[in-house]
Amino acid sequence: MAVWEFAVLGTQKMRAPRIRRLRKVNESCHCKLVWQIKYEDSMMAYFFHARFDNSDGSMKGGYKSSSVWTGIKKVWDFVSSNEKWAIGDGERTLFCHDKWLGSSSIANMSSLNHSLFQDLDTKVGAFIKEGKWVFPPVSSSFIKEIFDKVGKLPISLGFSKDICSLENFSMKSSWEGLRQSQPKVGWLKLIWGHYLQPRQSVFGWRLLQGKLPCDDKIKARGILFPSRCELCMIEEESINHLFLECKCVRYLWSSFSSIFGATFTSYCSSMVLSKWWSQKSRVLGLKDALWAGYILIPYFIWLKRNSRRFNSVSRNFRQIFNSILGKLHRMSPSMKGRVASVFDLVCSRNEILENLALEVSSETVAQE
Structure with missing residues (x-):
């Protein structure tokens, strides 16, 4: 798919083709749908969430008879890997599975088998009481280290709800993440x-x-x-x-x-x-x-x-x-x-x- 447009590069006005791979454009549309399923407050999102999404935010296994199932399955992990949460009341963010403490989730930080975290759907809000972090006593050195790191984070009392960075999602941003970019040429x-x-x-x-x-x-x-x-x-x-x-x-x-x-x-x-x-x-x-x-x-x-x-x-x-x-x-x-x-x-x-x-x-x- 090619569309001619005028691009302004510095003070040089140039005509250049805006070329898009239809496969990547289609994947970007599926990214938009996945984002709506996971974060939009609508009847459509509730329906797809019940059919495709587990409580921990992962995708249900097996095959689903749906025209969009294959496309959603391809980009689900891509959308999930680009999520990043800012903690408010902690009621929307999963403590172990969501990326809110650095660039990866706590489950991925751990050297333990991921299957051990599969049924853990504890929210971050469970550790917030009256605007302060409250942690139970634990014996695991890894969990102690995580609690110490979490305890240094300020609690954003100004937010009534947790905010995911994908709430500013756009098809352009997903296309930029999916496509294989090449270095600029001198000619x-x-x-x-x-x-x-x-x-x-x-x-x-x-x-x-x-x-x-x-x-x-x-x-x-x-x-x-x-x-x-x-x-x-x-x-x-x-x-x-x-x-x-x-x-x-x-x-x-x-x-x-x-x-x-x-x-x-x-x-x-x-x-x-x-x-x-x-x-x-x-x-x-x-x-x-x-x-x-x-x-x-x-x-x-x-x-x-x-x-x-x-x-x-x-x-x-x-x-x-x-x-x-x-x-x-x-x-x-x-x-x-x-x-x-x-x-x-x-x-x-x-x-x-x-x-x-x-x-x-x-x-x-x-x-x-």
Whole structure:
């Protein structure tokens, strides 16, 4: 499930896809239902509590003929593991099974078999008398240690009832806990610029992930056929050759980089190039134009490759370069930047962009 949204990152406004795994979204909905069963004061909660929940807060064993039983069973322990109680009168919190004394329950702190605690449903309120802790004499060193730790806790007389932190539960918080998050990547801003079309951003993502169906990728799946680069007509086609190594492609990268006063050199992969491109943008105030070029150059290369292979239509690289500059010129009203260097001053002059537009208009072939 993917929904396009505008995200504001610092001062940079970007269009990025909000992608959710439907399986995790479904599990988040079941987390919401489990929370309602355990803590909501309603007839629905009473019904499900009687059917699925034991008095100690655990889930009943066995199989229940219910459409929601399987989903509830999967997330019950997840919801329980994220509970944390703040003690008020102690009448809602189980002394041994709920997490109110630290990050785990007393039953989990103990080295004893958990089955010994199964039938213990004593509430914390049983040890509170007239606003003070009252404990019976015990011989167990573990229970004595627990009583000593509990006795140091202040009793929150301001609360009429115990409060569970899950009472501020939301589907977003459960989804964040269930999903497997990945570290942020450095090329995010290169491909999700608000000035780019969604198809161009998706193309950039596929390029960096190596998901474009170039000849080398197809051969890796066991489909053998003769391969030739549609640009130089000499070497075999591979994703690195097509977008980085081909002498015709290097002309595009070098020509575009020279506009910003940079020198393009050889790079082994698009991912390595993205790091250099991002570093180069740090010394420029007109980042949007440079970032857009990183996607537009391979995007127009891909269009030329497909046009020549499937439609037998050929264009020289001067035309392609002019098409890239023309596209960049049309994007310029939505781009932002500040003049931070001499190169910024040169690139930001209106007459430069106007000259580019005049040069492009004479020989641009619109195929986007």
